[in-house]
Amino acid sequence: MAGGLRNIIGALALAVCAIVGAAGAQEFRALARLDLARSGIVDAGAAVEITLGISQPIPFRVFLLDGPPRLVVDFSELDFGAAPAATLGASRAFTALEWGLASPGWTRLIAHLAAPMAVTEAWESTGAAPQIQVRLEPVSAEEFVASAGAPVATRWQLPKAAVVAAPRRRQTGEAPLVVALDPGHGGIDPGAEAEGLAEAPLVLGFARELKEVLTRAGMRAVLTRDEDTFVPLEARMSAARAAGADVFLSLHADALAEGEAAGATVYLLAAEASDSASARLAERHDRGDLLAGVDLAGHDDEVAQVLMQMARAETQPRADGLAVALQAAILGSGLKMHKKPVQAAAFSVLKSPDIPSLLLELGFMSSTADRKRLADPAWRATMAEAISAALQAWAVVDAAEARYLRQ
Numbered sequence: 001m002a003g004g005l006r007n008i009i010g011a012l013a014l015a016v017c018a019i020v021g022a023a024g025a026q027e028f029r030a031l032a033r034l035d036l037a038r039s040g041i042v043d044a045g046a047a048v049e050i051t052l053g054i055s056q057p058i059p060f061r062v063f064l065l066d067g068p069p070r071l072v073v074d075f076s077e078l079d080f081g082a083a084p085a086a087t088l089g090a091s092r093a094f095t096a097l098e099w100g101l102a103s104p105g106w107t108r109l110i111a112h113l114a115a116p117m118a119v120t121e122a123w124e125s126t127g128a129a130p131q132i133q134v135r136l137e138p139v140s141a142e143e144f145v146a147s148a149g150a151p152v153a154t155r156w157q158l159p160k161a162a163v164v165a166a167p168r169r170r171q172t173g174e175a176p177l178v179v180a181l182d183p184g185h186g187g188i189d190p191g192a193e194a195e196g197l198a199e200a201p202l203v204l205g206f207a208r209e210l211k212e213v214l215t216r217a218g219m220r221a222v223l224t225r226d227e228d229t230f231v232p233l234e235a236r237m238s239a240a241r242a243a244g245a246d247v248f249l250s251l252h253a254d255a256l257a258e259g260e261a262a263g264a265t266v267y268l269l270a271a272e273a274s275d276s277a278s279a280r281l282a283e284r285h286d287r288g289d290l291l292a293g294v295d296l297a298g299h300d301d302e303v304a305q306v307l308m309q310m311a312r313a314e315t316q317p318r319a320d321g322l323a324v325a326l327q328a329a330i331l332g333s334g335l336k337m338h339k340k341p342v343q344a345a346a347f348s349v350l351k352s353p354d355i356p357s358l359l360l361e362l363g364f365m366s367s368t369a370d371r372k373r374l375a376d377p378a379w380r381a382t383m384a385e386a387i388s389a390a391l392q393a394w395a396v397v398d399a400a401e402a403r404y405l406r407q
């Protein structure tokens with residue numbers, strides 16, 4: 001039984017991946033160039049490593065094909081330049097190299113293999129000198145045939161899923177409330193930027209301040225990222241789950257072109273966005289994962305999605321309740337909220353089936369008034385106290401309901 005349950009949780013984790021949408025995929029355009037001076041091929045014992053220096057991080061995927069055996073690396077519009085692929089270098093493992101346009105928007109590197117190999121690493125680093133690295137090691141012909149045909153890089157790009165034995169049991173007020181604070185963006189994805197302010201460091205700073213306030217109020221707060229690094233959406237949810245979070249709160253301060261978006265806004269998960277601005281916000285956040293080369297398309301599992309919907313049926317009303325509590329506390333503290341304070345959109349980061357999850361836009365970078373507020377320590381302190389009060393008020397009601405349901 002326990003094994004079966006674990007399989008279901010595994011399936012749920014896959015379904016979460018499946019929904020991290022392809023919506024933004026079509027629009028993403030990078031104009032990255034290959035830097036031959038930082039690129040090359042190195043034989044390391046029986047293994048071989050390909051390093052590609054690139055001018056900027058781009059989506060990519062790696063897979064093996066049979067007949068003849070070859071390694072394929074697809075890039076979202078990487079410009080190889082005029083030199084032939086052989087300029088990259090040579091290896092005992094490769095009989096020939098090719099590169100060129102694969103399909104509109106995608107370019108491809110092909111390495112023909114002298115013997116069967118497996119991809120053991122495929123990674124993109126995103127610092128000042130971004131590069132993509134692929135490592136291959138010899139395998140048996142049977143192993144090669146078993147792994148050839150499907151894109152494999154996404155497996156390495158994904159973080160290890162947290163080990164979860166059972167769905168999170170609802171909090172009943174007997175232990176401190178565990179709050180996962182999720183500062184949006186980070187690393188190669190700075191989020192919204194306006195007049196020298198960037199969303200990623202701003203929401204990280206606020207998350208640290210909020211953590212202190214929640215800790216003083218007797219809660220246990222954990223951050224899904226505590227540095228300026230890129231954290232994929234799925235890893236954020238895994239971190240919350242591993243910490244045993246009772247609540248997941250994603251913190252943002254985005255920009256909207258409309259010019260009318262101002263004031264804090266609470267976002268709930270919904271299949272349908274409440275308006276086109278909300279839909280664009282949700283799409284933009286999913287695109288962050290593409291930036292890091294995490295292509296989650298193709299992980300579809302209908303059964304798992306049905307299971308997830310069942311879990312959500314209990315979780316969603318609890319998230320709704322928290323949204324109402326947040327609205328009351330924020331407005332009650334005299335802070336400005338958006339003219340529609342609670343909205344809905346298909347934010348992938350909110351798709352944990354068993355943890356009530358909300359996304360809070362503290363304000364909008366596109367609004368001059370909001371930027372002033374976001375930069376004001378007194379405003380941030382008042383906002384942090386309001387969130388703390390909302391969580392405490394909600395937790396009491398939520399725990400009472402859990403105890404009632406249990407009887």
Ligand SMILES: [Zn+2]
Binds near residue numbers: 184199252254
């Ligand atoms: Zn954001």
